[in-house]
Amino acid sequence: xxxxxxxxxxAVLLVLVLVWFGMKNSKNPIAYETEMPFKTNIVKKTVxxxxxxxxxxxxxxxxxxxIIEKIYVEEGAKVEVGDLxxxxxxxxxxxxxxxxxxxxxxxxxxxxxxxxxxKRNKTLFEKGVISRQxxxxxxxxxxxxxxxxxxxxxxxxxxxxxxxxGMGKTANTFVLAEIAGxxxxxxxxxxTQVIESNTFNAGTTIATIADMTKMIFEGKVDEAEVGxxxxxxxxxxxxxxxEKKKYPxxxxxxxxxxxxxxxxxxxxxxxxxxxxxEFYVRAGYSANADIVLESKDSVLSIKEALLQFxxxxxxxxxxxxxxxxxxxxxxxxxxxxxxxxVEILDGVTxxxxxxxxxxxxxxxxxxxxxx
Numbered sequence: 001x002x003x004x005x006x007x008x009x010x011a012v013l014l015v016l017v018l019v020w021f022g023m024k025n026s027k028n029p030i031a032y033e034t035e036m037p038f039k040t041n042i043v044k045k046t047v048x049x050x051x052x053x054x055x056x057x058x059x060x061x062x063x064x065x066x067i068i069e070k071i072y073v074e075e076g077a078k079v080e081v082g083d084l085x086x087x088x089x090x091x092x093x094x095x096x097x098x099x100x101x102x103x104x105x106x107x108x109x110x111x112x113x114x115x116x117x118x119k120r121n122k123t124l125f126e127k128g129v130i131s132r133q134x135x136x137x138x139x140x141x142x143x144x145x146x147x148x149x150x151x152x153x154x155x156x157x158x159x160x161x162x163x164x165x166g167m168g169k170t171a172n173t174f175v176l177a178e179i180a181g182x183x184x185x186x187x188x189x190x191x192t193q194v195i196e197s198n199t200f201n202a203g204t205t206i207a208t209i210a211d212m213t214k215m216i217f218e219g220k221v222d223e224a225e226v227g228x229x230x231x232x233x234x235x236x237x238x239x240x241x242x243e244k245k246k247y248p249x250x251x252x253x254x255x256x257x258x259x260x261x262x263x264x265x266x267x268x269x270x271x272x273x274x275x276x277x278e279f280y281v282r283a284g285y286s287a288n289a290d291i292v293l294e295s296k297d298s299v300l301s302i303k304e305a306l307l308q309f310x311x312x313x314x315x316x317x318x319x320x321x322x323x324x325x326x327x328x329x330x331x332x333x334x335x336x337x338x339x340x341x342v343e344i345l346d347g348v349t350x351x352x353x354x355x356x357x358x359x360x361x362x363x364x365x366x367x368x369x370x371x
Contacts, residue, residue, distance in 0.1 A: 045293060047288050070086060078182050177209055233292065235248070236249070239285045247281075254269050294336050303341060319354065321355065333346040
C-alpha cells in the first residue's frame with residue numbers, strides 16, 4: 001500500500017511537470033518590438049549614368065590636302081577665334097600642275113597678242129584713222145586677256161602652294177581656330193599627311209577645340225522613368241573624379257526616340273551644368289545625375305522594412321499592437337517611397353504601434369504559410 005502511494009505520487013508529479021513544460025513551450029518566446037509612424041519629407045529619385053561634355057566643341061579640318069608643316073599650339077592651350085593652329089605644305093598633283101602651267105602659257109600668248117593690237121590701234125585712234133568703237137573693242141579684248149593671265153597665274157600658285165599671293169593669314173594653308181576655347185586634342189603631328197574636307201570625305205581632324213566654361217551632362221534614363229521627367233527638372237550631378245561634390249544642372253533635352261540596351265529601352269537626356277571655380281572639370285568625366293521624380297513634405301510615414309505583403313493578393317499590410325504582445329493585421333494604402341521610408345495614405349495613425357516583423361517564431365511562420 002505504501003509503495004502504491006509513493007508510485008502514485010511520482011506519477012502525478014510527472015504529469016504536472018509534463019503539463020508545465022507543455023504550457024511553457026506553447027508560449028511565444030520572442031518579445032516583439034514596435035515602432036510608431038512619423039512625419040517626414042520624402043523625395044523619390046532616380047539616377048542617370050553618363051558623362052559631362054562641353055556644350056560647344058568643334059573639330060578643325062584643313063581646307064587643302066597636304067602635309068603638316070608646323071603646329072603652333074599644344075593640347076590644353078587656350079585659343080581665340082582666328083588664332084593660328086598649324087600650317088600645311090601643299091604637295092601638288094602632277095597632272096593638275098601640268099594643266100595649270102599650260103593654261104598660264106596660253107593666257108600669256110593671248111595677252112601678248114592683244115597687247116600688241118591695243119598699242120597699234122591706240123596710235124591709229126589718236127591719229128583719227130580708226131573709229132572709237134573699233135578702238136574700245138581692242139581695249140576690251142586686251143583687258144580681258146590681262147585678267148585671264150592673272151587668273152591662270154593664281155590658279156597655278158594655288159596648286160603649287162595652296163594659296164594665291166597676297167592672301168596672308170587667310171590662305172588655305174593656314175589652319176585657324178574657328179571657335180574660342182581650349183585645345184582638347186591634336187591627333188596629328190608634324191609631317192602627317194592630311195586630307196581636305198569635301199563632299200566625298202570628312203577630312204582629317206587637325207585639332208579639337210571646346211569651350212570648357214560651358215559643360216552639359218549627357219546620360220540615359222529607363223523608359224519606366226522617362227515619362228516622369230520634363231524639361232526644366234533640376235538635377236544633381238556627381239562626378240567620379242571629384243568626391244563629395246555635386247553640381248546643379250537643369251534638364252533641357254529628352255530624346256524623342258529610345259535605344260534598346262541589354263533588353264531595356266533607354267532614352268538620352270541632356271542638362272546644363274552650373275560650374276564653379278573650386279575644381280577644374282575636364283571633358284569626358286563619368287558622372288551620375290540624381291533626378292527628383294516626386295517629393296512630398298511632412299507626410300505620415302513608416303519605415304519600409306515594417307511592411308508585409310499578402311502572399312496571395314500581394315496587398316501591403318502591417319501588424320498593429322492591440323495588447324501585450326498581441327497584434328492585428330491591418331491593410332495600408334501606400335504613397336511615394338524613397339526606398340527607406342514610405343508614405344502612408346490610409347490604414348494607420350500617428351498613435352499606432354507597428355510590429356517589427358523581422359523576428360518570427362516557427363509557429364507564426366507556419367501560420368503565415370497556411371494563409
